[in-house]
Amino acid sequence: MIIDYRPEPTELAYTFGGVAPVLSLRPGQLLRVRTEDCFGGRVRSVEDLPSQVCEFPYLNPVSGPFYVETAEPGDTLAVHFAAIEPARDWAVSTTFPHFGALTTTHTTAMLHEPLEELVWRYEVDRERRTVRYRALRSEFTVDLPLEPMHGTVGVAPAAFEARMTITPDAHGGNMDTPELRAGVTAYFGVNVPGALLALGDGHCRQGHGEVCGTAVEAAMDTVIAVEVIKGVSTPWPRIEDDRSIMSTGSARPLEDAYRISQHDLVGWVGELTGLHPMDAYQLVSQAGQAPVGNVCDSNYTMVAKLAKQHLGEVSPYGGAHRRLRAVAAA
Amino acid sequence: MIIDYRPEPTELAYTFGGVAPVLSLRPGQLLRVRTEDCFGGRVRSVEDLPSQVCEFPYLNPVSGPFYVETAEPGDTLAVHFAAIEPARDWAVSTTFPHFGALTTTHTTAMLHEPLEELVWRYEVDRERRTVRYRALRSEFTVDLPLEPMHGTVGVAPAAFEARMTITPDAHGGNMDTPELRAGVTAYFGVNVPGALLALGDGHCRQGHGEVCGTAVEAAMDTVIAVEVIKGVSTPWPRIEDDRSIMSTGSARPLEDAYRISQHDLVGWVGELTGLHPMDAYQLVSQAGQAPVGNVCDSNYTMVAKLAKQHLGEVSPYGGAHRRLRAVAAA
Amino acid sequence: MIIDYRPEPTELAYTFGGVAPVLSLRPGQLLRVRTEDCFGGRVRSVEDLPSQVCEFPYLNPVSGPFYVETAEPGDTLAVHFAAIEPARDWAVSTTFPHFGALTTTHTTAMLHEPLEELVWRYEVDRERRTVRYRALRSEFTVDLPLEPMHGTVGVAPAAFEARMTITPDAHGGNMDTPELRAGVTAYFGVNVPGALLALGDGHCRQGHGEVCGTAVEAAMDTVIAVEVIKGVSTPWPRIEDDRSIMSTGSARPLEDAYRISQHDLVGWVGELTGLHPMDAYQLVSQAGQAPVGNVCDSNYTMVAKLAKQHLGEVSPYGGAHRRLRAVAAA
Amino acid sequence: MIIDYRPEPTELAYTFGGVAPVLSLRPGQLLRVRTEDCFGGRVRSVEDLPSQVCEFPYLNPVSGPFYVETAEPGDTLAVHFAAIEPARDWAVSTTFPHFGALTTTHTTAMLHEPLEELVWRYEVDRERRTVRYRALRSEFTVDLPLEPMHGTVGVAPAAFEARMTITPDAHGGNMDTPELRAGVTAYFGVNVPGALLALGDGHCRQGHGEVCGTAVEAAMDTVIAVEVIKGVSTPWPRIEDDRSIMSTGSARPLEDAYRISQHDLVGWVGELTGLHPMDAYQLVSQAGQAPVGNVCDSNYTMVAKLAKQHLGEVSPYGGAHRRLRAVAAA
Structure with a gap:
């Protein structure tokens, strides 16, 4: 229904x-x-x-x-x-x-x-x-x-x-x-x-x-x-699709929006993979993308994006995306 | 009382x-x-x-x-x-x-x-x-x-x-x-x-x-x-003391806080003196001060300040400061 | 040779x-x-x-x-x-x-x-x-x-x-x-x-x-x-590949790098298509990309990118890219 | 002569x-x-x-x-x-x-x-x-x-x-x-x-x-x-007058010029007084001034300034200012 x-x-x-x-x-x-x-x-x-x-x-x-x-x-x-x-x-x-x-x-x-x-x-x-x-x-x-x-x-x-x-x-x-x-x-x-x-x-x-x-x-x-x-906090909005995980950051100047999003992604990758923060920093540095959101609003928005295929077997938020995908397909 | x-x-x-x-x-x-x-x-x-x-x-x-x-x-x-x-x-x-x-x-x-x-x-x-x-x-x-x-x-x-x-x-x-x-x-x-x-x-x-x-x-x-x-709008907070008028701006990056405050002061000086905006821009450029407020909060604050003695006879906000000074003294 | x-x-x-x-x-x-x-x-x-x-x-x-x-x-x-x-x-x-x-x-x-x-x-x-x-x-x-x-x-x-x-x-x-x-x-x-x-x-x-x-x-x-x-000036570095034209901007803060690159692309699109600057601004706003270069050097770099297919028949720099492509293929 | x-x-x-x-x-x-x-x-x-x-x-x-x-x-x-x-x-x-x-x-x-x-x-x-x-x-x-x-x-x-x-x-x-x-x-x-x-x-x-x-x-x-x-390095330009010491910073965005100048002043105060860096940070935070230099050039400039009277007996650069003052007076 x-x-x-x-x-x-x-x-x-x-x-x-x-x-x-x-x-x-x-x-x-x-x-x-x-x-x-x-x-x-x-x-x-x-x-x-x-x-x-x-x-x-x-x-x-x-x-x-x-x-x-x-x-x-x-x-x-x-x-x-x-x-x-x-x-x-x-x-x-x-x-x-x-x-x-x-x-x-x-x-x-x-x-x-x-x-x-x-x-x-x-x-x-x-x-x-x-x-x-x-x-x-x-x-x-x-x-x-x-x-x-x-x-x-x-x-x-x-x-x-x-x-x-x-x-x-x-x-x-x-x-x-x-x-x-x-x-x-x-x-x-x-x-x-x-x-x-x-x-x-x-x-x-x-x-x-x-x-x-x-x-x-x-x-x-x-x-x-x-x-x-339940019981899981998320400091900045994140996005997941079938292929990627994404962190967002919204701030001014634009480099701070970039910093927030990349910093959040580094932390998230560390949690998902067990990588040491410096190792996660390195991986995101070489494999990450940074699609620009807006550069016109009262805060600017950047997205930090990483293909899940580079992370091995990961299940962000306990598989919420997969479950909701199924709900939507039904 | x-x-x-x-x-x-x-x-x-x-x-x-x-x-x-x-x-x-x-x-x-x-x-x-x-x-x-x-x-x-x-x-x-x-x-x-x-x-x-x-x-x-x-x-x-x-x-x-x-x-x-x-x-x-x-x-x-x-x-x-x-x-x-x-x-x-x-x-x-x-x-x-x-x-x-x-x-x-x-x-x-x-x-x-x-x-x-x-x-x-x-x-x-x-x-x-x-x-x-x-x-x-x-x-x-x-x-x-x-x-x-x-x-x-x-x-x-x-x-x-x-x-x-x-x-x-x-x-x-x-x-x-x-x-x-x-x-x-x-x-x-x-x-x-x-x-x-x-x-x-x-x-x-x-x-x-x-x-x-x-x-x-x-x-x-x-x-x-x-x-x-009544009926007078003020886009950003302003301050007046016995000697000076001041405009404030709060934003990030810090140059935008500076821009807001200076832009407001240029407009204010134009209103008070009848100066053309470009003439007011020039006067503020040579006689204005820019005391820093904060560079740590979620927006930064700058103040643009000008001595009233450089403006001739002016009465900001119809003399409100003078009147309130009198109330306070009483 | x-x-x-x-x-x-x-x-x-x-x-x-x-x-x-x-x-x-x-x-x-x-x-x-x-x-x-x-x-x-x-x-x-x-x-x-x-x-x-x-x-x-x-x-x-x-x-x-x-x-x-x-x-x-x-x-x-x-x-x-x-x-x-x-x-x-x-x-x-x-x-x-x-x-x-x-x-x-x-x-x-x-x-x-x-x-x-x-x-x-x-x-x-x-x-x-x-x-x-x-x-x-x-x-x-x-x-x-x-x-x-x-x-x-x-x-x-x-x-x-x-x-x-x-x-x-x-x-x-x-x-x-x-x-x-x-x-x-x-x-x-x-x-x-x-x-x-x-x-x-x-x-x-x-x-x-x-x-x-x-x-x-x-x-x-x-x-x-x-x-x-000869006789053609280029204010900021530009890039062309088979599918896209790109303008770059390098500055701090990052929004200025973005502004430079988008501003240059708007102008370039206007020149290539005859579009009025405001029409070019609108087209770039809806069809343009903004791949991030660096956010770590002494100036940051942004790229403004547009697919040539959205511009009709255009020949940037008189076809230099096509000619050099041919030289390389030889 | x-x-x-x-x-x-x-x-x-x-x-x-x-x-x-x-x-x-x-x-x-x-x-x-x-x-x-x-x-x-x-x-x-x-x-x-x-x-x-x-x-x-x-x-x-x-x-x-x-x-x-x-x-x-x-x-x-x-x-x-x-x-x-x-x-x-x-x-x-x-x-x-x-x-x-x-x-x-x-x-x-x-x-x-x-x-x-x-x-x-x-x-x-x-x-x-x-x-x-x-x-x-x-x-x-x-x-x-x-x-x-x-x-x-x-x-x-x-x-x-x-x-x-x-x-x-x-x-x-x-x-x-x-x-x-x-x-x-x-x-x-x-x-x-x-x-x-x-x-x-x-x-x-x-x-x-x-x-x-x-x-x-x-x-x-x-x-x-x-x-x-001889043998003393100075990372960013500094200024001394009879009453104050000053550090400068030039960068964009303006908060980075502020950061450079305040950071340099905190370090300088630490050297002159033996204060721990966190103590120097605190003293500069309460007693320091931040006169704005320029907010229009290719880098912006801020000055961080502290009255020498707040530092006890200090002799920056081994008394160079005093010596040069004497040369000038002669």
């Missing part, structure tokens, strides 16, 4: 933490959830400038939070993404005043005028698995692969905090990494009873770093299943 | 935002408030290691929040510090595992063991206005000037956020700047009805940057008076 | 700039060049600690510089890598005191003792195309793919500078990106007559960011061919 | 390292040296836009290098500034395209157009000790104190490098700190025989961080005296 959850606009949340749960989830249960795009669905054409049709702080809404039964502080919440599919046949991307990697921002404050605010509308072809880019100032078009993902997934933060959904940190949030695609299991440390999982900000695809500040933004129909790993 | 507020331990707050007010304040009224030190008063001798006697997240408590009558989102709250006086004849400073500028931390994650955790106890001589430093590993002692200040002052953040008191950002918080001393008026943009002002983290003195992570930490008896400047 | 160059130890160079050329190269000519590893070949076993067997500043030697005929300031030098093959059946990696991403360094200065200095010796199997990792503190071994590359390639810098080979910057240098493999063409802006090309620091493979500070370091036998593109 | 040196334009240098000495200096001897301003004297009015009248890389010229007799690698060169006086009755400041802290730059690369390029001309009143600021777009003028200093002082770098004079690093260079004023002694580690001291970039005054990218730039008549401290 699969639960369906499709929030009313008034049910959307704008923070992780500080929000009451909308639903209770039992480990092992499948949930189909609709998520709105980062503009709350208000940017639909090239005329809909986000600074005019959206209102701060009602940006980047998430569906949830979901109260996960049995989850307690100190546990780990495993969230498997069985499916992530665009809910509409269009998506949008924009520049937004003072947001993005190649522009002055709220914190990288400069004396320049903002870059021009523009909207690109993409046609989403769910059959052919493409999105169509159309230039605004010339005739150029190109079809890019449809590679759906969630930019924002996380749980309530520790220390009584409530954080804007736009910020990624140790609780997850707006990590904006293409690694968060269908087929993966994400792991979050639980900070409050029920974990309070929420997700949103679907992307039909995204370049590394989301350099202009937004991806190909879309509402999504997403299917997840969760599991609680 | 002066109101006295001395919180019970259970009344202390650990976030800005997400906490109900403890008291209502009328503009123009004087409030005497006791604040605990950043360890909640639990570190009293060199044997009291903070990682043993304190419990996360019960660190850096603030007194408040205070609901300021008439304050609405979009207004500015002016907070005048009439007095800041140590409440005890001792104070402490410590190293704390993975905290400080010359150590690996939670986000500048490395493979080193933490530095040694140590406590220094200072004798506070309120008559002679000194604190006495005593080396732990040799006989060296020296008296340093007593220069009391608050590390943490702020209001509830925007966008439904609740932030740990240890983090400085646009709402104020743990800016840890020695400029926040008796005689100054601090200005904060109001984000929620009543502003929800809170303060704590008194320092008997502090070096620039708080390089080891803590100052000469002390409980304080502090007297403040507030005023609401 | 192919020229062979195998330097004597005394012929190796330790800076880009400030060194007389060892050889003159004609465009279109093939050169086979031996390069030493970054330790000058002195670290051969787990007993050879680099801080003992190597002597600063005699680290990271390069072969060259080569004077390229007809190259003048303002031109671009295209360097095609026809082959990069390990010269020996072993390679080494090490930790080095105060070097690497997860340790305090010369500039990220802290009070920690250095991490333990260790050497890992890899067996290189040129037939099976693998290198064998062996843990030092346990029995774990694993074979990793042999993927040879050069960490260090560049030309003499502008402005009369001479830079240590360990530093990457606008002239190239120690970029440490796995994208610099056989089959690619690298482009460098020419700053001095003859360009003064040099290369070294071969890696049998490298993780993203070279997190511990060194890769699987090896002497290499490398075949290159060069071409001069 | 005092030596006079006034370079011809063709004698000016644009790098530290890679340049032959213009003069030999004996320790204890006084040298009066004329330095040009950072524009080579070519910007004389508000019409002289630097990007038009100056030619890269002929910017920020230094006088020298001077060969200091007896100085050998591993020694420290002490340079006392007996006098720094403006050579003309005018000075200039400018914005320069893509240079400064509140603008996109070569490395903080963005898609904005450059800020407007403007020149401000200051009248220098050497009697009244003021410089007069005049706004370009309004009638505002103000007299600011004349506080002459050198932005650029250093020696030849290590490792066969030659560095543009615009870059500060371990060899000194363009540190742009107001602490480098008359009456101080600066200490530099010697990397090559004769040290090869050079200086330039006089400022009539400078705000903290040189936020717009240039100070009140002026040619200077400067008197120095040098001493060689």
Whole structure:
């Protein structure tokens, strides 16, 4: 049996933490959830400038939070993404005043005028698995692969905090990494009873770093299943797919996001293999990858990734990914 | 008439935002408030290691929040510090595992063991206005000037956020700047009805940057008076004293904290003097100072400072500082 | 006809700039060049600690510089890598005191003792195309793919500078990106007559960011061919392979390396396709990749990469890569 | 007896390292040296836009290098500034395209157009000790104190490098700190025989961080005296005046410049007082200052400063400052 959850606009949340749960989830249960795009669905054409049709702080809404039964502080919440599919046949991307990697921002404050605010509308072809880019100032078009993902997934933060959904940190949030695609299991440390999982900000695809500040933004129909790993803590969000394990780090400057993710991966590899920390450091140094998440949000995100085949026989989190994969297949 | 507020331990707050007010304040009224030190008063001798006697997240408590009558989102709250006086004849400073500028931390994650955790106890001589430093590993002692200040002052953040008191950002918080001393008026943009002002983290003195992570930490008896400047917004906390105006910025990396503060000061100088932005940029470039706040917290803080004598006749915030000075003198 | 160059130890160079050329190269000519590893070949076993067997500043030697005929300031030098093959059946990696991403360094200065200095010796199997990792503190071994590359390639810098080979910057240098493999063409802006090309620091493979500070370091036998593109300047090193174009950026903090590389790619895409800068920004944002080079050297390096198939018919640098590919095949 | 040196334009240098000495200096001897301003004297009015009248890389010229007799690698060169006086009755400041802290730059690369390029001309009143600021777009003028200093002082770098004079690093260079004023002694580690001291970039005054990218730039008549401290190395430039000792650090991001300077000061205090490193860390944390140098050059510069009165009886570098003070007074 699969639960369906499709929030009313008034049910959307704008923070992780500080929000009451909308639903209770039992480990092992499948949930189909609709998520709105980062503009709350208000940017639909090239005329809909986000600074005019959206209102701060009602940006980047998430569906949830979901109260996960049995989850307690100190546990780990495993969230498997069985499916992530665009809910509409269009998506949008924009520049937004003072947001993005190649522009002055709220914190990288400069004396320049903002870059021009523009909207690109993409046609989403769910059959052919493409999105169509159309230039605004010339005739150029190109079809890019449809590679759906969630930019924002996380749980309530520790220390009584409530954080804007736009910020990624140790609780997850707006990590904006293409690694968060269908087929993966994400792991979050639980900070409050029920974990309070929420997700949103679907992307039909995204370049590394989301350099202009937004991806190909879309509402999504997403299917997840969760599991609680009791008594195991997870300091920063991690991801597992069939072939790799991944640690994330979100911070500024970008080298700190890199450091956090690599440091976490070194520790994780040591735990899984029994390697001495310096040996794990060496192995990650030669075999590890570092896919860039975002370089535009209030914290930047890096991922540290290692193929499981280099680790011998390992079973992260006691096989949670394999189990959840089976739940999803059923 | 002066109101006295001395919180019970259970009344202390650990976030800005997400906490109900403890008291209502009328503009123009004087409030005497006791604040605990950043360890909640639990570190009293060199044997009291903070990682043993304190419990996360019960660190850096603030007194408040205070609901300021008439304050609405979009207004500015002016907070005048009439007095800041140590409440005890001792104070402490410590190293704390993975905290400080010359150590690996939670986000500048490395493979080193933490530095040694140590406590220094200072004798506070309120008559002679000194604190006495005593080396732990040799006989060296020296008296340093007593220069009391608050590390943490702020209001509830925007966008439904609740932030740990240890983090400085646009709402104020743990800016840890020695400029926040008796005689100054601090200005904060109001984000929620009543502003929800809170303060704590008194320092008997502090070096620039708080390089080891803590100052000469002390409980304080502090007297403040507030005023609401209606319809005037303040994007980042500002400070005014008899001689200077100051803008603050809190971010990482440190150059962004510098950029925010200088950018805000350039804009402020333009408003006060009618100077073109490029002329204000030039004047601040040659006459401005940049006292370092902290280089150890989850955001770093810089202050941009300019002597009022270089600006001709100016009256920031319509003379709020002068008025509050008068209230305090009365 | 192919020229062979195998330097004597005394012929190796330790800076880009400030060194007389060892050889003159004609465009279109093939050169086979031996390069030493970054330790000058002195670290051969787990007993050879680099801080003992190597002597600063005699680290990271390069072969060259080569004077390229007809190259003048303002031109671009295209360097095609026809082959990069390990010269020996072993390679080494090490930790080095105060070097690497997860340790305090010369500039990220802290009070920690250095991490333990260790050497890992890899067996290189040129037939099976693998290198064998062996843990030092346990029995774990694993074979990793042999993927040879050069960490260090560049030309003499502008402005009369001479830079240590360990530093990457606008002239190239120690970029440490796995994208610099056989089959690619690298482009460098020419700053001095003859360009003064040099290369070294071969890696049998490298993780993203070279997190511990060194890769699987090896002497290499490398075949290159060069071409001069007259009157075309190249502000930062670029790379082209059969499928992609790439821009590099080297700076600190890491987001600046990202910004430089993405900014250069946006401009390059605009030139190749006629796209308006904002349209190019959008296309790169959705279709671009950002492989991490190094996060351990005196500047960090990022690469911005885009598949040529997304650009329609383009011919970067007038088809230099195709022409040099043909020279190499001959 | 005092030596006079006034370079011809063709004698000016644009790098530290890679340049032959213009003069030999004996320790204890006084040298009066004329330095040009950072524009080579070519910007004389508000019409002289630097990007038009100056030619890269002929910017920020230094006088020298001077060969200091007896100085050998591993020694420290002490340079006392007996006098720094403006050579003309005018000075200039400018914005320069893509240079400064509140603008996109070569490395903080963005898609904005450059800020407007403007020149401000200051009248220098050497009697009244003021410089007069005049706004370009309004009638505002103000007299600011004349506080002459050198932005650029250093020696030849290590490792066969030659560095543009615009870059500060371990060899000194363009540190742009107001602490480098008359009456101080600066200490530099010697990397090559004769040290090869050079200086330039006089400022009539400078705000903290040189936020717009240039100070009140002026040619200077400067008197120095040098001493060689044999067998004592100095890793980063240090400064001493009658009241304080100071360490400098130059790096990016700005927190690394802070770390270097504070780390060096902690070590120096430990050496001078016998304090354990953790005790020195604590003392610097409470009593230290952190004057900002520049936040606009290719590396940023921070200074860590401590009053000697807090250290008991100390004699840095065996009393070099006192001795050179006496030489200057004679």
